[in-house]
Amino acid sequence: MKKTIWIIFIAFCLPAYSLAGHLEPFRDVPIPEYNPQTPEKVELGKKLFFDRRLSGDGTTNCGTCHDPELAYSDGLEISLHYPTTRNWRNSPTLVNVAFHKYQFHDGRAATLEDQALFPMMSAFELNQNLEYLEEEIRSVPEYVEEFTKVFGDGDTTKERIAMAIAAFERTLISCDAPLDRFLQGEADALSPDALKGYEIFTGKGKCTDCHFGPNLADDKFHALQVPENPEHLTDPRIAATRRFVAKVYHFEEYRTLDEDPGRYLITKDPKDWKAFKTPTLREIAKTAPYMHNGIFATLDEVIDFFNTGCGEGNTVLKPLQLTAEEKEQLKVFLVEGLAGAPRDFTYPKIP
Ligand code: HEC
Ligand code: HEC
Structure with missing residues (x-):
């Protein structure tokens, strides 16, 4: 009997709690059963992440656009790219990436693998x-030994490269x-200022409507x-990338598409037109410029954007009426409050 009551309690109360928009302290990231962590696998994955063999021309690796010094982002509005091409979106931080239910700004991948x-x-x-790549990695005896x-x-x-x-x-x-x-x-x-900012974040600013849980x-x-990044209109290489991705995702008018459709690209649901994933705000001071297209250079610009009720035509948010002092306190909270304890990092030796 007691057990049943507990099950009912957990089934009804837990989802309500997690939907309520509370901030929660960090907790261990989830590890999927199909890919258990071992120290050897993590070390192998680290080598592969920084191995230039992963690129066609041997010049770049994952770390090129996800730099440990910048909380694994790359500091550019629109991320780096393969020679002669251009990327079309901002490189997101990879800290706490294991918490995400969806990967990418439009959520087109579900798992890290x-x-x-x-x-x-x-x-x-x-x-x-x-x-x-499978054969190239197989030609390195150290890798064969580690696999x-x-x-x-x-x-x-x-698949194993991706798992590591x-x-x-x-x-x-x-x-x-x-x-x-x-x-x-x-x-x-x-x-004291960060605490005032925390109160705005969880109160008048309504930030916790979307930025909540252990990963905000x-x-x-x-x-x-x-707003669109103007480079989307002026750089023909970005336009080529946009048409290419849209075509791959069966967007019928990909040839005339001149903006980033966001989540719509994946779902084709009109409510997802130009919708993007809520990002984590941890280490936010290190991951400028901001938003899926890097359109805002500073946190002041981001806060102003939210304060004026976001972009033209949005039906999600209303103006916040924050004073200059409140905006500053909110920024102090973001910068100081969300910076994690320093962690040692050493680059791996690539075989
Ligand atoms: C040339 C730059 C570049 C390289 C190289 C690169 N990335 Fe990224 N990464 C990006 C950009 C840009 C995005 C966002 C793309 C999007 O949302 O469409 C991204 C997104 C991600 C995400 C999703 C994060 C999130 O918050 O949704 C993960 C995880 C990731 N990259 C891991 C990797 C791994 C692993 C490698 C190496 C195998 C890699 N990246 C190589 C630029 C790069
Ligand atoms: C309705 C949900 C929602 C609310 C409320 C909200 N945000 Fe966001 N926030 C988002 C989404 C979605 C993005 C990403 C937009 C994009 O990439 O184009 C974002 C992006 C950001 C970014 C940039 C992160 C990055 O890495 O680029 C910051 C900083 C931020 N929000 C802070 C705030 C603050 C401060 C508040 C409260 C004043 C707030 N947000 C309220 C959904 C929300």
Whole structure:
């Protein structure tokens, strides 16, 4: 009897709690059963992440656009690209990426294992042929030895390459930020201004409507009507990338598409037109420029955008009427409150 009551309690109360938009302190990232973490697998994934063999012309690797110094983003409005091509979106941070229910700004990949294969194959990112990559990795004795240790034999398949990279990515975490310590009861973990900013974030600013949970993200997509990056109209290489991706995702009028359709590209649901995934805000001070197209250079610009009720025609948000002082306090909270404790990082030795 008692057990049944507990089950009913958990079934009804937990979802309500997680939908309520509460901030939560960091907790361990979820590890899928099909790809358990081992120290050897993480180390192998780290080597592959930084190995230039992953790119067609041997000049770049995942770390080129996901730089540990910049919380695994690349500091550019629109990310780096394969020579002669151009990318079309901003490189997101990879900290706490293991929490995401969807990967990419439009959520077109569900797991880190699936996601990792995209940039390797992508014509405008690493532009590598995966069948070839399997053989290239197999030609390196150290790798064959490590694959044998990790997976039981030396078969260097693309799926295993992706599994090792995903295991490494699950170790990229940002935690022990002042916000975590504050939520765990350390009353003075936030400075007085950051505390005021926290109150705005969770109150008048309504930020926790979307930025909540341990990773400050709701795993949803919203059409805030973020302005287009003008480069989308002026750079023919970006237009080529946009048409290419749209064609691959069966967007019928891909030839005349002159803006980023966001989540609509995947669902074809009109409510998803120009909707983008709510990103984590952890390490936000290190990951400028902001938004899916890097249109805002500073946090001041982002805060102004939200304060004026977001972009023209959006039906999601209304103006906030924050004073200059409140905007500043909100920024202090974002910068100080969400910076995790420093973590050591050493680059791997590539075989
Ligand atoms: C040339 C630059 C570039 C390279 C190289 C690159 N990425 Fe990315 N990465 C991006 C951009 C840009 C996005 C966002 C693309 C989008 O949303 O359409 C992204 C998105 C991601 C995401 C999704 C994160 C999120 O918040 O949704 C993950 C995970 C990721 N990359 C991992 C990798 C891995 C692993 C590699 C190497 C195999 C890699 N990236 C190589 C630029 C790059
Ligand atoms: C309706 C949901 C929603 C609310 C409310 C909301 N955000 Fe966001 N936020 C988003 C989405 C979606 C994006 C990504 C938009 C894009 O990429 O084009 C975003 C992006 C951001 C970014 C840029 C992150 C990055 O890495 O580029 C910051 C900073 C931010 N929000 C802070 C705030 C603050 C501060 C508030 C409260 C004043 C707030 N947000 C309220 C959904 C929301």
